[in-house]
Amino acid sequence: MNRLDAFKSIAAQASRGELTFPTSVTAAIKLQQALSDPDCHIDAASKLVQANPLLAARTVAIANSVAYNRSGNEISSVRAAVQRMGVRTLQSLVAALIVRQIGSAVTDPLVKVKLAQLWEHTAHVAALAQVIARRVTRVDPETALFAGIVHEVGGFYMLSRAPDFPGILDGEPEDWLEHGEQEIGRGVLKKLVIPEAVLASVESLWYGFRALPPETLGDTLLLANDLAPVESPLYESPGATSPQAARTIDCDMGEGTLKSIMAESAAEVQSLLAVLML
Numbered sequence: 001m002n003r004l005d006a007f008k009s010i011a012a013q014a015s016r017g018e019l020t021f022p023t024s025v026t027a028a029i030k031l032q033q034a035l036s037d038p039d040c041h042i043d044a045a046s047k048l049v050q051a052n053p054l055l056a057a058r059t060v061a062i063a064n065s066v067a068y069n070r071s072g073n074e075i076s077s078v079r080a081a082v083q084r085m086g087v088r089t090l091q092s093l094v095a096a097l098i099v100r101q102i103g104s105a106v107t108d109p110l111v112k113v114k115l116a117q118l119w120e121h122t123a124h125v126a127a128l129a130q131v132i133a134r135r136v137t138r139v140d141p142e143t144a145l146f147a148g149i150v151h152e153v154g155g156f157y158m159l160s161r162a163p164d165f166p167g168i169l170d171g172e173p174e175d176w177l178e179h180g181e182q183e184i185g186r187g188v189l190k191k192l193v194i195p196e197a198v199l200a201s202v203e204s205l206w207y208g209f210r211a212l213p214p215e216t217l218g219d220t221l222l223l224a225n226d227l228a229p230v231e232s233p234l235y236e237s238p239g240a241t242s243p244q245a246a247r248t249i250d251c252d253m254g255e256g257t258l259k260s261i262m263a264e265s266a267a268e269v270q271s272l273l274a275v276l277m278l
Helices: 003-015 023-035 042-050 053-063 078-085 087-102 109-137 141-150 153-160 173-179 181-191 196-207 217-227 243-253 257-275
Strands: none
Touching: 003 153, 003 173, 003 181, 023 042, 023 053, 023 087, 042 053, 042 078, 042 087, 053 078, 053 087, 078 087, 087 109, 087 141, 087 153, 109 141, 109 153, 109 217, 109 257, 141 196, 141 217, 153 181, 173 181, 181 196, 196 217, 217 257
């Protein structure tokens, strides 16, 4: 089976919801679905998190990180951690857990390297999206963070299936963009019950059209992807030195804004990478 046929096969399975996940991911998906219920309160969320030891440990760790513990008062209970973070931040943490563990069973060294680079790229995009949302586009920063975390989930899933499809990593990057990213990505995102607004923003990234100046969640994600200093191993992107990206921010917000955004996101991405390195 050649590369394009492999993409079509995986995409067809994804569109039917026939996705192969590790057991830990399946459990996390059920948790994500429960947290998406608007009636899910702190007590219920705490009990759900406690059922997953790894998630429970990460939740407490994040709650005690600089971003959420400005007072310096450490906590040790899951309930207190969830209360400090909030259910929406917890959803982003669960999404990161899902994304990181999709390829956890992979043993091939080359694929593992690509998975590690894709996660680092994802973390940078997520942190940048949160900062850009807060300072430039004024959309909800927590939703932007969530969108950044899941924007490459289709790529993670494709890499996780690489051992079943020899040769799927051969060929040009354009093959993934034209024949795999949208079809596979959409199927995986729907399986994860991703909110429509986030799904629409990821689709904006696939299509590549951004308003100037950036305004929407989709614009936020596109700009974050352009600025990410670590490229996705699945395709080439403009990167942080993109003149268009620099002009977009500095012309709209003032000279030097790009530099300050990159500095702020760099601090946040290190926290994200450290706490979520699963």
